[in-house]
Amino acid sequence: MNLGVPTAALAAAFLAGPALPAASARADVAAASARADAPQPSIGVGSTRLSPGRPATVTGADWPPGATVQAEVCGARALRGSADCDTLRAAVALVAADGTFRVTLIAGAPPSRCPCVIRVTAQPGASSAQLDVELAGQREAPLPSLAPAPRVDVVRTRLSGSPGLAELFGASPHRTLTVTVRNPGTTALGRAPLIVAWGTGGTADIPVSAPLTRDLPAGATRTYLVRVTLPAAAFGRYSVGGAYGPAKFSSATDVYPWGLITTAVLSALLLVYAIGVAARRRFRERPVRAGVPASDATVTAPVPPTDVELAGLRTFLARAGDEGGRTIALHTLLRHVSGQPELTDRQGLDDLVRLLAPPLPTRPGDTARAESDEPRDARSREVR
Incomplete structure (x- = not known):
């Protein structure tokens, strides 16, 4: 048997198979190398010494074309992100096709002490750059240590409150949200904000006024009560949720105004009954037409005139x-x-x-004729 051609074909296919992943790996390495060799986004400012309340012009190069950039003055070298930046006076610009932008912002006092920087971030994407600046009138302070985020547990979440008589007829339902939190860490937790909202369809997006929180010592547990008022004539399932610091919670309640529903059903039945009675009365009072059976007709005795x-x-x-x-x-x-x-x-x-x-008037002949007819009439009556 001549196996030369098939054997050569199988050998070529076997050798060519592993070459495809190798080529893909080489392409990925080349793309990563190209990205590493690409210039990184950079920014510049007309003067690195800024005065609060005075404008400062910021320029940028090598940014993604079409991206939106935001420039702001930050303290503490922006180690904690926007928490250290003066976001109220931030300026926004659009990157041109050549990767450059130019924007003017008003220098302000950041919430953190210097050393200060001008920080520029791009959206969408994760490109960012910052430049050290001096801010007149601002003292420098040691950089804060980035401690790990505190942990807090939501021990219990419960919605309480039974429907009252007014709620059964469409009044605004009232519920009480009970949230119990615990600090499992070894350090005290500051006054973390308590955020509560309600909504329909499993999405709680309508805010509710929540009480102010207090410091939570290590290992301590605290309970907060939040009054939740739903809209009038509420119907169906409502979600109530929120967050306490980094911890999130959610709950749900069912609201059905059975009194209002029952009243609507009874009103509809009464309306149908009234329509039926009116139609039956109108059918009975309509005039009798030819061909109508006597049993279906209304007989009215004739009344002789006076x-x-x-x-x-x-x-x-x-x-x-x-x-x-x-x-x-x-x-x-x-x-x-x-x-x-x-x-x-x-x-x-x-x-x-x-x-x-x-x-x-009678004539003489008529009288005699009438007298002669009387015996005849008498005889005819006798015969009968």
């Missing part, structure tokens, strides 16, 4: 008499007088017509 037109009544009775009837039902007469549809049965109306209609 006055009846005599001419209309005579016409009605005369028409009923023409049909050959001798009597007329009372309800038929009432329906006619009340304006209801007339009935077809009008028997006996002829007698009522004779009673109500005025007598007609």
Whole structure:
């Protein structure tokens, strides 16, 4: 078998594999060397002797283009950062494309004693530079020793307070935050600030007035009570947290105005009930239309009028008499007088017509004819 070509290919791949990490490592070393060889940011000032309240021009070179720089006068060589600097009179400038900037600031008295410096920092990034200066009228003091940050423990955090009657109906809820802290170190802790805030959604960002703190001796424990007032008609879970010095704490409470919720639900039910009653009443009082079953219709008895037109009544009775009837039902007469549809049965109306209609003038022949008709009518009644 001829294995020359595959063997050579495998050998080349095996030898080329380790070369990739080696090349990457060489690139990282070259980049680090280039960064080390790059010029560091520098600053300069027109005069290194400054007078409080007088302007001083600060220039810089080799700064990251587009970065924002802040220049300020600091004491104690700015060993503790901005805590030693006069941040109230700091000046801000934008670095040009060539890495330079120029800014004028007003020299002020820093919170720490000299030796003093002008400190420039860049954002974003961690570039910084400082230059020693003399500040007229300021005495020098030994540099402070940078002691380790003190430690403090939050032993207990609790929110107390039950909802009252007013809170159940939307009043502002009140809670009491209890914070217990302890100093586990061997040195006393100064008056560390107590910061408390509340908020929704797990974020406490609305500040709350907290009491002033006192020195905390080594191994001592102290409890602080903070009154927290939430907004009116608060609903849901609220977070209450803060910090005591370097230690942080948090707690939460649930607020639900059940009285207000119940009142709203009952009001909605009453509104729906009132709408239903009004709709039912309107349906019952609407006029009956043709085709509506009698069981669904509202029957109203006709009310006869107090006055009846005599001419209309005579016409009605005369028409009923023409049909050959001798009597007329009372309800038929009432329906006619009340304006209801007339009935077809009008028997006996002829007698009522004779009673109500005025007598007609008679002739001699008519009287004899009437007398001859009486026996005939009597015989017909007997036959019946």
